[in-house]
Amino acid sequence: MHPKVPDSGVWCWIPACPSPRSIIPTLPVTFEDVMVFLSREWASLDERQKEMYRSVMEGNYEMLVSLYCALSKPELLLQLEREELSTPLESEPEAAEMSPELAGGG
Template sequence: MNIAQGLVSFEDVTVEFTQEEWRQMDSTQRALYKDVMLENYGHLVSMGYCSTKPRVIFKLEQGEEPWSLEEEFLNQRYPGE
C-alpha cells in the first residue's frame, strides 16, 4: 500500500463543538474531551510541532470552556468568518 505521508497539524486532530453541543454533554464527556485534546496536543509537541499554543488548549488548561461566548456570538452573527 502506497500512502502519502505529510505533516499533521493540530487542526487535523481537533474536534470542535458548538455551545449547544457542549451544553448537551455531561461532565464525563467534557472531561474526556479535555483529556483527549490535551493528549493530542502533547503528542504533537513531542514530535516537534512548533507553533504557538492554540487558544483551545490554553483555555482547557485554565479550566475554561473551549470557546468564549464572544466567539460563539461572532460565529452566529457572521457565519463562515
C-alpha cells in the same frame, strides 16, 4: 524552525508510510487537523464527558509536540484548562459544511 501557515496555526511534518526505496514522504499536520469540536454540543456534555474531551485534546497536543513540532498551545486547550469554554470558536464549522448526520439531518 517550521514555517507558520497563515490562519491555520503552526504545522509540522509527520512521516507517512515508508516507500519501497526507504524514502519517507511527509504530510503537514496542524493541531486543528486533529481537533474535533462543536461548541453547541459542549453545553449538553456532562462533566465526565468534558473531562474526557480535555484529556483527549491534551493528548493530541502532546503527541504533536513529541514529534518535534514547534507548537504553541492552541487557544482551545488554554480555554479548556481555564474552564472558560462557553462561546463558539472562530474555527467552528458551519452546519452547511458538516455531514447531514452531524448537522442533524441524517
